[in-house]
Amino acid sequence: WVLYAPYVKAINELKAKRNAVILGHNYMTPEIYHGISDFVGDSLQLAIKATEVEADVIVQCGVHFMAETSKILSPSKTVLIPDMEAGCSLAESITAEGVEEMRRRYPGAPVVTYVNTTAEVKAASDICCTSSNAAQIVGAMESDTVIMTPDQYLAQNVARDVPHKKVVWWEGSCIVHEQYSAKDLRDFREWNPGTRLIAHPECPPDVVAEADFSGSTSGILKYVTDEKPEKALLITECSMASNIADELPEVEFVGPCNMCPFMKKITLEKVLWSLHSMEGQVEVEPVMAAKARHAVQAMIDLSR
Ligand code: 13P
Ligand code: SF4
Numbered sequence: 668w669v670l671y672a673p674y675v676k677a678i679n680e681l682k683a684k685r686n687a688v689i690l691g692h693n694y695m696t697p698e699i700y701h702g703i704s705d706f707v708g709d710s711l712q713l714a715i716k717a718t719e720v721e722a723d724v725i726v727q728c729g730v731h732f733m734a735e736t737s738k739i740l741s742p743s744k745t746v747l748i749p750d751m752e753a754g755c756s757l758a759e760s761i762t763a764e765g766v767e768e769m770r771r772r773y774p775g776a777p778v779v780t781y782v783n784t785t786a787e788v789k790a791a792s793d794i795c796c797t798s799s800n801a802a803q804i805v806g807a808m809e810s811d812t813v814i815m816t817p818d819q820y821l822a823q824n825v826a827r828d829v830p831h832k833k834v835v836w837w838e839g840s841c842i843v844h845e846q847y848s849a850k851d852l853r854d855f856r857e858w859n860p861g862t863r864l865i866a867h868p869e870c871p872p873d874v875v876a877e878a879d880f881s882g883s884t885s886g887i888l889k890y891v892t893d894e895k896p897e898k899a900l901l902i903t904e905c906s907m908a909s910n911i912a913d914e915l916p917e918v919e920f921v922g923p924c925n926m927c928p929f930m931k932k933i934t935l936e937k938v939l940w941s942l943h944s945m946e947g948q949v950e951v952e953p954v955m956a957a958k959a960r961h962a963v964q965a966m967i968d969l970s971r
Contacts, residue, residue, distance in 0.1 A: 674935040675702040681942040688722040692729035693884035694904040694930040699728050709885040710782050711797040717741050730929050732758045734949045735786050739959045746949045749937035753929045757783040760839030761817035763791040769814045776812040786951045790958035798868050799883035800970040802828040823872045843925045844869035852877035863896035867903040
């Protein structure tokens with residue numbers, strides 16, 4: 668923390684000067700999560716917060732699709748992402764043409780698109796979802812068949828939770844969560860009896876089936892806070908456990924974990940530079956933004 672202190676001080680001063688707020692995702696490193704973020708949370712919480720904040724500038728400490736979502740919801744604000752290369756394997760897996768291909772394959776079926784996508788893909792979809800409301804959104808669709816893009820594993824996990832729907836999916840995946848296998852979890856349980864296994868729903872369905880609980884990053888925090896297990900293994904990105912460990916000293920968080928190389932592109936130095944230079948402004952073409960806003964707002968309205 669001694670090393671971080673000058674950055675934290677300089678960022679907090681610049682934040683006041685620019686009338687900026689920092690929205691930090693749960694996968695940010697602890698110095699960003701605890702040191703400089705005004706609001707922290709999962710994708711849904713950050714999207715809702717973007718509609719509520721009154722600042723002139725939003726600095727999105729997360730990945731590019733999150734900054735784009737903030738810009739879509741708050742077009743009059745300046746939205747900065749400290750590193751334009753902070754992408755996401757799910758967002759890269761599909762284009763608007765892919766959405767149209769799914770519509771041709773399943774005529775009349777609504778398209779529920781994960782927020783981990785570009786504005787272009789959101790604009791081509793009927794409604795968005797996040798990992799904390801996906802089952803609720805799919806369950807609310809009128810059609811028996813529902814297209815989910817682009818995360819095949821989230822879709823398969825939702826299909827299990829909403830058995831009255833026929834869920835079909837695009838073949839995208841998250842490079843962090845797809846690495847876990849059900850055998851990893853069985854082996855871990857055998858060697859570490861009594862540890863609570865908690866998986867993000869971007870994990871394959873057999874991994875989720877082996878876990879004690881599955882939920883979005885805020886769902887994971889709520890579960891651990893309510894249950895306070897003696898030992899917990901979070902089957903998700905590494906910073907999640909580091910960020911919540913301080914608030915939950917009675918829980919021992921054990922490894923291993925997987926790192927998201929995209930989330931880790933955001934550093935204190937880059938946040939300071941973007942606030943100083945105002946570089947890294949996210950823009951979304953207005954007509955596309957209006958269409959994408961419709962899909963994101965429909966999700967927010969349904970999840971309230
Ligand atoms: P959450 O919505 O659960 O925070 O997930 C975002 C994400 O990118 C997980 O990999
Ligand atoms: Fe994308 Fe996976 Fe990284 Fe989340 S953890 S940003 S889904 S690559």
